[in-house]
Amino acid sequence: MGLVIIFSLVTLLALYGVIRSLREKNILGLLFGLGTAAVFGWFTIMTVLHHGYPVAH
Template identity: 45%
Template structure:
């Protein structure tokens, strides 16, 4: 569960990085920060769902 929390924190920080990159019109940074946000967000959500489903069953 700690891993999911760390992934979620990284995703939140990447959201701020993506917004800052959009503001500065740095499109390469927008791509990488956006991809990182999606990747770590997906991993954190799926890890949380997996942990919850393993507790239930």
């Protein structure tokens, strides 16, 4: 369960970074933010689907 929370927080912070880099017209920051949001968002979704939320024993 802790892994899902950490992945979710990283995804949310990456999305915040994407929005902020769009406002500041920072292309490199936008690319890294989108990449981070895509990778960690995928990890979040797959971890929830595979392990369940809350963790099923």
